[in-house]
Amino acid sequence: MLTLSSLLHQPHPWVSCVATVGLTLPLMAQELPRPSLQSSVPVSAYLDWGAGISGERVITMSDILRAESDPSETWSRELREGANPGTVHMAILQNLAMTQLEIEAGHVRGFDPALVESLVDNHFERQIDRFGGPTEFTKRLQSWRMTPTNFRAEVTSDLYRYAWRDSSLGKQPGPTGRVSVDRYIRPGYLFSTYEAFAESRDPAKLAFLGGSPEILVMERIVLPVEQYAAGLDEKAGLEKTKLLAQQLRIQVIEAEATFEAQASEWDANRGQSDPVQRTLGGIRGISREFHQTDLLFEFARDAKVGDVSLPLTYQATDGLWAVVLYALTKRLPATPPEPFANLTVQAALREYLLDELDKRRMTRARLHLLQKSHLHPTDLRLFLAQREIQGR
Numbered sequence: 324m325l326t327l328s329s330l331l332h333q334p335h336p337w338v339s340c341v342a343t344v345g346l347t348l349p350l351m352a353q354e355l356p357r358p359s360l361q362s363s364v365p366v367s368a369y370l371d372w373g374a375g376i377s378g379e380r381v382i383t384m385s386d387i388l389r390a391e392s393d394p395s396e397t398w399s400r401e402l403r404e405g406a407n408p409g410t411v412h413m414a415i416l417q418n419l420a421m422t423q424l425e426i427e428a429g430h431v432r433g434f435d436p437a438l439v440e441s442l443v444d445n446h447f448e449r450q451i452d453r454f455g456g457p458t459e460f461t462k463r464l465q466s467w468r469m470t471p472t473n474f475r476a477e478v479t480s481d482l483y484r485y486a487w488r489d490s491s492l493g494k495q496p497g498p499t500g501r502v503s504v505d506r507y508i509r510p511g512y513l514f515s516t517y518e519a520f521a522e523s524r525d526p527a528k529l530a531f532l533g534g535s536p537e538i539l540v541m542e543r544i545v546l547p548v549e550q551y552a553a554g555l556d557e558k559a560g561l562e563k564t565k566l567l568a569q570q571l572r573i574q575v576i577e578a579e580a581t582f583e584a585q586a587s588e589w590d591a592n593r594g595q596s597d598p599v600q601r602t603l604g605g606i607r608g609i610s611r612e613f614h615q616t617d618l619l620f621e622f623a624r625d626a627k628v629g630d631v632s633l634p635l636t637y638q639a640t641d642g643l644w645a646v647v648l649y650a651l652t653k654r655l656p657a658t659p660p661e662p663f664a665n666l667t668v669q670a671a672l673r674e675y676l677l678d679e680l681d682k683r684r685m686t687r688a689r690l691h692l693l694q695k696s697h698l699h700p701t702d703l704r705l706f707l708a709q710r711e712i713q714g715r
Contacts, residue, residue, distance in 0.1 A: 374412075376699040377420035378427045389468065390415045417707055422484065424692045429483030432490065432497060439486075443478050447471075491688040492681050504684065508673050514663060516672055521660045524604055531671045532660030539606060539623050540653035541599045542582060544571065545591040545637075548644040557644065561636060564646040568634035572648055575631050582631060582650040591645070598652065613637050619649060626651045686711050 372384040391398045391411065398411055454460040464474055490497040493504025520528040524536050546568055552560035571589060574580045586594030601609065603623060610619035614635045622632040632649040639645065661668045689711050698704045 374416050375420060375703055376697065377423040377703075378696050378698075380423045382416060382419050382423070386419055387412050387415045390419060392468070394467075413706075417703075417710060420698065420703060421689065421707055421710075422480075424696050425484040425487055425689075426480045427696075428692055429485075429487035432487060434483060434486050439479060439482050442482055443475055446478055447475060450474075488685065488688075492684055506677060506680075508676050512676065513669060513672055516676060517663045517668070520672070524602065526602055529660060531675060532668050533658075533665070534660035535658045536602045536604075537657040538600055538602060538655040539651060540655065541606075541623070541649045542586060542594075542652050543596065543599060543650070544568070544582070544586045544589055544594075544648040545596070546589060546646045546648075547591050548646065550591070561644055561646070564644075565634045565636075568646045568648050572631045572634070575650070582648075582652075599649070614647070622649065623651065628652065628654060682714075686714075 373381050374384055374387055375382045390396065391402070393399075398415060401411055402408060451457055451460045454463050461471070464471060469477075486495070489495040490502075491504070493502050493506045496502050517532065520532055521534070523529060526536055529535055546564050548557075548560040548564045551567055552563040555563060567589075571580075571585045575582050575585060583594060590596070599606070599609070603620070606623045607617070607620040610617055610623075614637055616635070619632060619635060622630070626632075628651055630651050634646045634648060637645050637647050663669070690708060693704055693708055693711075698707070
C-alpha cells in the first residue's frame with residue numbers, strides 16, 4: 324500500500340487510494356473481464372478500492388466519495404473551489420478513520436444495546452413526523468442518497484460515538500453508571516483566571532469580564548504608485564509617490580486642508596474606505612504585516628487625535644506598490660472589567676475553562692484510542708496523532 328504522504332500528491336481521485344493488504348484486487352481496469360467493462364459506467368461499479376483500515380472497518384473509495392458529496396460537510400465546496408482532490412480525500416479518510424474508532428470505543432464500553440435501539444426508534448419516528456409521513460421521509464432519504472436501513476445504522480453509530488465522548492468528558496455516566504471525570508471548577512482556579520484575564524490586553528479575554536481595551540480609530544489615504552507615478556521604474560515611482568504623500572501630510576498639519584478633504588481628492592477609494600479600528604496590539608500586527616516596520620505602531624502609541632503619520636509603503640499581493648498615510652481620529656477609552664463578584668462573569672469564565680478542559684481531555688482520549696487500535700496503513704496512526712495534537 325502506498326504511504327499516506329504519497330497519497331496527498333496523487334492528481335486523480337481513483338489513484339489517491341490503493342487496495343488494502345490482504346485483498347486480491349486487480350491493479351488495472353483492463354485486467355477485469357472485458358465483457359463487463361463499459362466506458363459509461365464508473366470504475367466503482369466494478370471495483371471498490373480499499374483506502375485504509377480503522378479498527379474493524381475497511382474504509383473504501385466509495386465511502387470517501389459518499390462523504391465528499393455529503394451536503395452537511397464542506398468537502399464538495401472545497402473541491403469546487405479548486406482544492407487538490409488527493410488532499411481532500413486524505414482529510415476525509417482521516418475523519419472516517421477517527422469516527423470509526425470512536426464508534427467502536429462506544430461499543431467496547433458496554434453501553435446498553437437495548438437502550439440504544441430504543442433511542443434510534445424514537446429518533447426515527449420523530450423524523451417521520453417531522454417530514455410529514457413515511458413517504459415524504461423516504462423521499463428525503465433518497466435525496467441524501469440513503470435508505471432507511473442506512474439512516475438507522477448511522478444514527479446508531481452516532482449514539483455510540485457521542486456516548487463515548489460524553490462519558491470521556493464526564494458529561495454523562497459511563498457504562499458502570501458512574502461519572503469518572505471531575506468537571507468541578509474550583510474557586511481558586513476561577514479567581515486566578517479572572518486576575519490573568521483582567522491584566523491581559525487581549526480583547527477576547529477582557530470581553531469575558533465585561534471589559535474592553537482602548538480602541539484606536541484611524542483614517543487612511545492610499546496612493547497607488549501605478550496611478551501617481553506611471554511610467555517610472557519601481558524605485559523612482561515610490562520616491563515620487565512618497566513626496567506627494569509628504570506634501571499632503573504637511574498641508575494637513577499646517578491646516579491648509581483637512582485629512583478628509585485630501586482623502587476625497589487623492590485616496591484610491593476617494594475616502595470611502597472603512598476606518599481602521601484596532602487595539603494597539605492589533606495596530607502592531609498591521610504595521611509589521613503590511614508595512615514591514617514598527618513605524619505605524621509607534622505613531623499610534625504616541626500620537627494625539629488629529630496627528631498624521633509619516634508616509635508608509637505597502638506592496639499588494641499582485642506586486643503593485645502604494646504609499647499610505649494614516650490619521651488618528653479617535654481614541655475610544657478602555658472599560659474596566661466587571662468585579663469578580665459578578666455572577667455573570669463567573670459563569671462565563673467557568674464555561675470557558677470547561678471548554679478548554681474538554682478540548683484537552685478529548686485530545687488525550689483520542690490519542691489513547693489511536694495507541695491501542697488497529698490502523699492501516701501504518702502511517703495513518705501518525706497522521707491522526709498529528710492532527711489531534713495540532714487541534715484538528
